Amino acid sequence: MDVIFHGVRGSTPTADQNFLKYGGSTTCTEILHEQFQVIFDAGTGFQNVTILKDRPTYLIFSHFHYDHIQGLPFNHQIFDPSNKVTISSGLVKAEELREVFVRAFQPMYFPIPLVDTLKNLKFVEFDLIANELMDLCSLSTIQLNHPGGAAGYIIETENKKVCVFLDHEYGQEPTIDNELLLIAKESDLVVWDGMFLNEELAPKKGWGHSSIEQGITFSEKTACKNLAIAHHAPNRNDQQLNEHSNNLSSDKVFFAYQGLSHSV
Numbered sequence: 001m002d003v004i005f006h007g008v009r010g011s012t013p014t015a016d017q018n019f020l021k022y023g024g025s026t027t028c029t030e031i032l033h034e035q036f037q038v039i040f041d042a043g044t045g046f047q048n049v050t051i052l053k054d055r056p057t058y059l060i061f062s063h064f065h066y067d068h069i070q071g072l073p074f075n076h077q078i079f080d081p082s083n084k085v086t087i088s089s090g091l092v093k094a095e096e097l098r099e100v101f102v103r104a105f106q107p108m109y110f111p112i113p114l115v116d117t118l119k120n121l122k123f124v125e126f127d128l129i130a131n132e133l134m135d136l137c138s139l140s141t142i143q144l145n146h147p148g149g150a151a152g153y154i155i156e157t158e159n160k161k162v163c164v165f166l167d168h169e170y171g172q173e174p175t176i177d178n179e180l181l182l183i184a185k186e187s188d189l190v191v192w193d194g195m196f197l198n199e200e201l202a203p204k205k206g207w208g209h210s211s212i213e214q215g216i217t218f219s220e221k222t223a224c225k226n227l228a229i230a231h232h233a234p235n236r237n238d239q240q241l242n243e244h245s246n247n248l249s250s251d252k253v254f255f256a257y258q259g260l261s262h263s264v
């Protein structure tokens with residue numbers, strides 16, 4: 001399977017010549033398998049996703065902060081009624097999930113009532129989706145430490161394991177961290193929330209994000225094959241990210257950039 005990073009910016013999109021390499025679109029990560037596509041979150045990077053007609057499309061949300069949902073109506077392909085998109089989340093039940101999007105995209109915040117307009121969007125319980133995919137992959141969810149809650153995801157197929165842990169604050173809830181360490185053990189890829197540097201963590205305690213350095217620790221503790229730093233701080237430009245990337249003490253950790261396709 002391929003992991004495609006359509007948006008790797010955290011919190012808010014950026015558009016500036018100094019942000020072109022890593023990209024300014026907010027979080028959206030696609031798992032492309034020859035028989036299905038799973039898209040984790042619909043930040044503004046969602047507009048870069050190609051919705052495939054030859055396999056089912058699952059759009060699965062970690063949580064509903066703006067940087068993870070804002071792009072939903074801006075991929076024009078969802079307005080094509082022949083594109084059936086199944087929406088789900090490990091965080092809430094399907095009915096509540098539907099309500100989240102009814103509220104978020106109604107005329108107070110968005111010109112048209114999106115959910116009522118798009119009959120091709122189907123809101124389905126996470127367990128049902130996991131069952132539906134059972135013959136092709138194992139898809140599971142795990143609790144992350146984030147204000148308001150967030151769900152991480154683990155997808156395994158053909159002896160390959162990918163973990164997507166956005167957004168998560170490492171080092172504050174040992175029970176949650178231990179579960180993550182356990183489940184991510186020897187993963188082929190972990191997608192990591194590297195919003196901060198260690199030196200920035202103290203004043204941002206409780207904001208729900210981890211550091212780049214904690215990503216390195218996590219990669220060592222889990223002995224994962226690769227760890228992709230994502231959810232880059234909105235003010236961290238290409239030059240700064242390049243410097244951090246060049247100074248990495250691990251050769252299995254890399255900085256994800258918009259448009260990167262990583263095969264596992």
Ligand SMILES: [Zn+2]
Nearest residue numbers: 010011067167
């Ligand atoms: Zn976020």
Ligand SMILES: [Zn+2]
Nearest residue numbers: 063065146167
């Ligand atoms: Zn968040």
